[in-house]
Amino acid sequence: MTESNFPQDERKANDSPFGEAESIPNYLDSTDLDEDIAAALENQIVGRPETPEAAGDPRTLYPGGSFEAQPQDYPGWTDAMRPRPDHGESTYIGHHRMEGFRTLITGADSGIGRAAAIAFAREGADVAFTYLPEEEQDAVHTVQLIEDAGRSALALPGDLCDEAFCQDVVSQTVAEFGGLNVLVNNAGYQMTTSEGIEDLTSEQFDRTFKSNVYALFWLTKAALPHLQPGSAIINVSSIQGYHPSPSLIDYAATKAAIINMTFSLAESLGPRGIRVNAVAPGPIWTPLQPPTQPSEKIVHFGEDTPLGRAGQPAELASSFVLLATAEASYMSGSVIGVTGGRHLA
Numbered sequence: 001m002t003e004s005n006f007p008q009d010e011r012k013a014n015d016s017p018f019g020e021a022e023s024i025p026n027y028l029d030s031t032d033l034d035e036d037i038a039a040a041l042e043n044q045i046v047g048r049p050e051t052p053e054a055a056g057d058p059r060t061l062y063p064g065g066s067f068e069a070q071p072q073d074y075p076g077w078t079d080a081m082r083p084r085p086d087h088g089e090s091t092y093i094g095h096h097r098m099e100g101f102r103t104l105i106t107g108a109d110s111g112i113g114r115a116a117a118i119a120f121a122r123e124g125a126d127v128a129f130t131y132l133p134e135e136e137q138d139a140v141h142t143v144q145l146i147e148d149a150g151r152s153a154l155a156l157p158g159d160l161c162d163e164a165f166c167q168d169v170v171s172q173t174v175a176e177f178g179g180l181n182v183l184v185n186n187a188g189y190q191m192t193t194s195e196g197i198e199d200l201t202s203e204q205f206d207r208t209f210k211s212n213v214y215a216l217f218w219l220t221k222a223a224l225p226h227l228q229p230g231s232a233i234i235n236v237s238s239i240q241g242y243h244p245s246p247s248l249i250d251y252a253a254t255k256a257a258i259i260n261m262t263f264s265l266a267e268s269l270g271p272r273g274i275r276v277n278a279v280a281p282g283p284i285w286t287p288l289q290p291p292t293q294p295s296e297k298i299v300h301f302g303e304d305t306p307l308g309r310a311g312q313p314a315e316l317a318s319s320f321v322l323l324a325t326a327e328a329s330y331m332s333g334s335v336i337g338v339t340g341g342r343h344l345a
């Protein structure tokens with residue numbers, strides 16, 4: 001029998017519809033199911049629109065089409081963004097889908113990672129996350145959001161280009177939470193070059209690959225001894241992995257590598273009951289963009305998508321929750337595109 005590190009399995013091992021596979025989170029068997037359903041229905045009634053139209057035209061649901069020029073230094077800070085990104089602070093409603101999960105998200109001080117952290121915490125998960133030391137003010141805010149959801153937060157400052165730090169964040173997460181069920185390799189570095197490859201230095205090439213590919217390799221390797229059947233790894237790729245821009249040669253190559261590694265890791269870890277998937281965002285309004293793109297691109301950021309606007313971090317949260325839970329029990333080696341209508345192919 002496989003030992004599980006999901007606490008809810010210990011509570012309900014004998015009730016598992018999966019027989020021996022108790023490690024699959026069995027939250028639907030909750031003894032307070034009636035209360036859960038009542039709360040969920042209440043939430044749905046409050047949140048449910050009268051008509052599909054009232055759910056929001058996806059073209060106009062969020063601002064976009066044009067933004068103010070707003071240069072800021074790398075790595076970028078949430079408070080300096082106009083408008084402020086929406087991470088789901090006032091909209092994401094949890095439904096106990098990740099009760100007792102222990103999760104680690106890299107780069108969740110801001111942007112897409114923060115939206116995933118809010119969603120995981122409101123679904124019942126404890127959340128450890130990494131950030132760069134200069135991002136302390138964003139990290140403090142993410143800690144507050146996780147704790148406001150009634151869950152434990154563990155904020156881990158450091159540089160993921162350092163293998164020892166990658167190993168350390170996994171050890172610290174396991175020590176603090178007593179295990180690890182979901183690893184989200186979300187942190188990423190990009191910097192546009194105006195002239196293409198002539199402009200691209202070896203230092204930048206190295207930094208981009210270390211931040212985006214080596215860190216994923218080191219973190220995944222460090223996490224593996226702790227991941228039991230039923231656990232999940234979620235990588236963050238990009239539309240750039242499929243449709244590379246000449247000004248992002250190094251970045252796009254790392255995002256293609258992440259897709260490829262998602263496929264090979266899904267093949268190799270499937271027999272161990274560990275699912276590996278990726279999310280591939282299109283243009284999303286986060287602090288990564290203003291410091292790394294020319295102002296003329298920021299002003300029109302996302303305008304060239306079929307939906308005609310940039311996405312918000314909040315619009316990715318449900319993809320992470322799906323891939324983290326047994327609702328996606330037969331999904332592995334998949335890439336979910338959240339691109340505003342541009343195809344992944």
Ligand code: NAD
Nearest residue numbers: 107110111112131132159160187188238281283284286288
């Ligand atoms: P973000 O700036 O809010 O988050 C990225 C985080 O990565 C930073 O907060 C930082 O903490 C972390 N990071 C970068 N280099 C690091 C390093 N060496 N060590 C430790 N941490 C480091 O931006 P985001 O857009 O939310 O980015 C999240 C992921 O989404 C990235 O992988 C990015 O490539 C990907 N992505 C973003 C977009 C977009 O348009 N915003 C599109 C496609 C993919």
Ligand code: MG
Nearest residue numbers: 109110135138
């Ligand atoms: Mg940040």
